[in-house]
Amino acid sequence: MLFVGGRRMKLEQLRMRGLRCLTDVGIALDTGINVFVGANGAGKTSVLEAVFLLSHARSFRSGAKEALLQRGTPQLSIFAELRHVDERVCRLGLGREGARWEAKVDGANAAIGQLVRECAVVCFEPGSHALIAGAAEERRRYLDWGVFHVEHDFLTSWRRYQRALKQRNSLLRSASAATEALFAPWEAELAQSAHQIDRQRRAYLDLLRPKLLASIAGLLPELGQLELRYRRGWSEELDLADQLREQRGRDLARGHTTLGAHRADWSIAFEQAPLREHLSRGQEKLTALACMLAQAELYAEHHGEWPIVCLDDLASELDQAHQAAVVAQLTAANAQILLTGTELPQALQTLPSRVFHVEQGELTRLL
Incomplete structure (x- = not known):
């Protein structure tokens, strides 16, 4: 590496x-x-x-x-x-x-x-394997910390998104008073900021990928070629605003928004272990370590200091x-x-x- x-x-x-x-x-x-x-x-x-x-x-x-x-x-x-x-x-x-x-x-x-x-600060610790084997929230945190340090307006987009998400969820929980006129502006805001966050996350992963390939090759060469997969949290086929409108009835039943940037995830698949369930705990740890080292190197390249x-x-x-x-x-x-x-x-x-x-x-x- x-x-x-x-x-x-x-x-x-x-x-x-x-x-x-x-x-x-x-x-x-x-x-x-x-x-x-x-x-x-x-x-x-x-x-x-x-x-x-x-x-x-x-x-x-x-x-x-x-x-x-x-x-x-x-x-x-x-x-x-x-x-x-x-x-x-x-x-x-x-x-x-x-x-x-x-x-x-x-x-x-x-x-x-x-x-x-x-x-x-980047950290490798006993719970780091959760980055690979745990819930999507841990992977979003890792991703967004990296994006934050590369894209200067990411925090603005993220705050806009969180505000719109909070407002839409509030409307979903007070369904009796909620109308199309109340939902539409928050769904438009949610979609606009989500698309911006998605573009920034994709751009960051494109920068991270070659660093991760090199890091993994040094730590887990036996697993073969790596594939980095990303899911943005809503269908690639439609604009998020359209999907939110179509999904509104089901979201009303659940009481929260089920599509959007807060549902994004990414994963790593190996040629010799296509599913994360095929990795041993030791391999999960080494994969998480490779992610940490790759992110640190990308930060150093972007900022000129480790x-x-x-x-x-x-x-x-x-x-x-x-x-x-x-x-x-x-x-x-x-x-x-x-x-x-x-x-x-x-x-x-x-x-x-x-x-x-x-x-x-x-x-x-x-x-």
């Missing part, structure tokens, strides 16, 4: 307060490899989770959002200093009190989208040969890496790295 090397964004300082078991922890990170070692439940993954939150405004872990907050603590906050490839330093902040997230960039209040655009790469519990997720291959690819790309494990992985033992011991939410630098 070919990588755009030598240029990366890097987190220099990270501070976490009230996040799970991290009461108040501040660390200085190395520009290259950072390893967090300790027993299970010590708080290692929460460090990576903090970094991921800055880039996605959500956790990669499943479960209730309330679980992010340390027990008995009303709020959490994450602060970071991020240096871009042009040496510009950004001070980032993300806080949560109650149900609302608040973001800051360079000390000023900012929209969540501004924060997410500033800081790019995103930050988080690898949670790498040693238990991959065998030693694949660990070594991934670490070699990422060090060749010169990406900043944050990695967790119960001990220092063998693939890193000959490489310079900054090692932190994590115990009961406390971090101590070892190397």
